Amino acid sequence: MQIDAALVLEDGRVFRGESYGAVGACLGEVVFSTGMTGYQETLTDPSYHRQIVVQTAPQIGNTGWNDEDGESGRAWVAGYVVRDPARVPSNWRSKRSLDDELVRQGIVGIAGVDTRMLTRHLREQGAMRAGVFSGSHLASAAEMVARVLDSPRMAGADLxxxxxxxxxxxxxxxxxxxxxxxxxxxxxxxxxxxxxxxxxxxxxxxxxxxxxxxxxxxxxxxxxxxxxxxxxxxxxxxxxxxxxxxxxxxxxxxxxxxxxxxxxxxxxxxxxxxxxxxxxxxxxxxxxxxxxxxxxxxxxxxxxxxxxxxxxxxxxxxxxxxxxxxxxxxxxxxxxxxxxxxxxxxxxxxxxxxxxxxxxxxxxxxxxxxxxxxxxxxxx
Known part of the structure; x- marks a missing residue:
């Protein structure tokens, strides 16, 4: 069953989509990554702590999730944004789907977003605070923007x-x-x-x-x-x-x-x-x-x-x-x-x-x- 979700930026821009990974709410700095591969390494890189990562590659999750390629023992991203998640993973090393792993680790994500448009917006306006909201955590745009504006900035963050x-x-x-x-x-x-x-x-x-x-x-x-x-x-x-x-x-x-x-x-x-x-x-x-x-x-x-x-x-x-x-x-x-x-x-x-x-x-x-x-x- 599809669950509605929204990515909300601090400048008031709202991107609608569907829940991917855990259902809930997360806050962080929204940034884009241009890698065509290596999403598991990205998710588990501690350098992405408190960041909502946008994957510019249009399809993510093709090779699923294995237990060998993590850069640490857990996912560190605050949230995850993709355009077209793979329906079925296909790789001999895959243990489970990316969606299942995001659920297991409690990473709130959103799919179905026009990530090209979003990336162009971030290139023009700069990285900014954002939030991903899904299921019962969805609220009015004004309420979600207010939550984002209450979150800490990356400048001055000791992480x-x-x-x-x-x-x-x-x-x-x-x-x-x-x-x-x-x-x-x-x-x-x-x-x-x-x-x-x-x-x-x-x-x-x-x-x-x-x-x-x-x-x-x-x-x-x-x-x-x-x-x-x-x-x-x-x-x-x-x-x-x-x-x-x-x-x-x-x-x-x-x-x-x-x-x-x-x-x-x-x-x-x-x-x-x-x-x-x-x-x-x-x-x-x-x-x-x-x-x-x-x-x-x-x-x-x-x-x-x-x-x-x-x-x-x-x-x-x-x-x-x-x-x-x-x-x-x-x-x-x-x-x-x-x-x-x-x-x-x-x-x-x-x-x-x-x-x-x-x-x-x-x-x-x-x-x-x-x-x-x-x-x-x-x-x-």
Whole structure:
């Protein structure tokens, strides 16, 4: 039986459709993702915490839901918006339909929406607060808009503490261990430790509340700053912890939210983007080589600055090393006098693309060079 539903935006725009997933109400920031595949990874990415995700691909759910591809142990999106859900999933790994999984996890969604029109509206007006209402939660447009306007904004939201691991855990290296890394969990995706482990890295995933003593107790060869949700301006502790790592010249690599944390530790501000970058087809240019990578991204905040800009920090010279040619958004930071670099995109992307996967090799090279430098210093 069809159950009516509505997506209501804070500017008063209402999109009608039918319930998909759980029946109820949800509130969050409505954003669009341009990925043609990988909806399970999107739903389970902690970086989407408190966001209502609109899939621009017209048909979603074709491959159902399996128990292997999640980027965490649960779905994190606040709500889900699709145009044409698959009637029957078809994949040898599928365990159940996407609709059934959304119901099981209590994710409120809506189907039958003109997602092309909705995406154009968000591109023109910017990401905004919204709500999905279905069944008995449907009310007058004025009442639903009022509920949306009462919900918190994404700017100023401290969300990493909601998604970080409560306890530290270890992902062992595959084969012989080459390095040990302390990974600060700001909302880490499961594939990140796997990508490091495949390169002989033992990964100690630590809670956001970890101190410098906690990191040093791991005796790390390097430190990793993960992706995550919310406003990086709220992460005072993570920024100060990063500064302590830089002072000790421990090799550091960050992605996505971690890129913003490193940038702030080096003295740069961040800002809220109009509608952000979310999808698996976003170009990035390396200013040093001119090489273009097609990347997976999910961020609504970015670092201030100009592509290729060099500036001085408390830790020496810094280069804004990568940018997106679509809008000149900064996509990478490289410290030139201490061993630290980061990117705004996802080299661990699942289901892809994999253009940037070699950044994990670069991190391993950085740890190897730093270990060699330490040995020569000790010998002298």
């Amino acid at each position: 990493a503490s909601d998604v970080t691991t409560p306890e530290s855990y270890v992902v062992k290296a595959l084969g012989e261990r080459r390095f040990r890394v302390a990974a600060l969990d700001l909302g880490i995706k499961s594939n990140t430790p796997r990508m490091l482990a495949a390169r002989g890295v033992e990964v100690h995933v630590l809670p956001l509340t970890s101190t410098m003593d906690d990191l040093l107790a791991v005796a790390p060869d390097g430190v990793f700053l993960s992706n995550g949700p919310g406003d990086p301006a709220t992460q005072t502790h993570a920024v100060e912890l990063t500064r302590s790592v830089l002072e000790r010249r421990i090799p550091l690599f960050g992605i996505c939210f971690g890129n913003q944390i490193l940038g702030r530790a080096l003295g740069r501000d961040t800002y809220k983007m109009r509608y952000g970058h979310r999808g698996i087809n976003i170009p990035v240019i390396d200013v040093a080589t001119g090489k273009v990578a097609i990347t997976s991204q999910n961020h609504g905040f970015a670092l201030e600055g100009e592509p290729g800009e060099e500036f001085s920090s408390d830790f020496g010279r810094v280069l804004l090393s990568h940018y997106c040619p679509n809008d000149n958004t900064i996509e990478g930071v490289r410290a030139l006098d201490v061993p630290a670099f980061s990117v705004q995109y996802h080299p661990e992307a699942a289901a892809g693309p994999h253009d940037a996967a070699t950044l994990f090799d670069e991190f391993c090279d950085l740890m190897s060079r730093h270990a060699g430098a330490n040995l020569m210093s000790e010998a002298r």
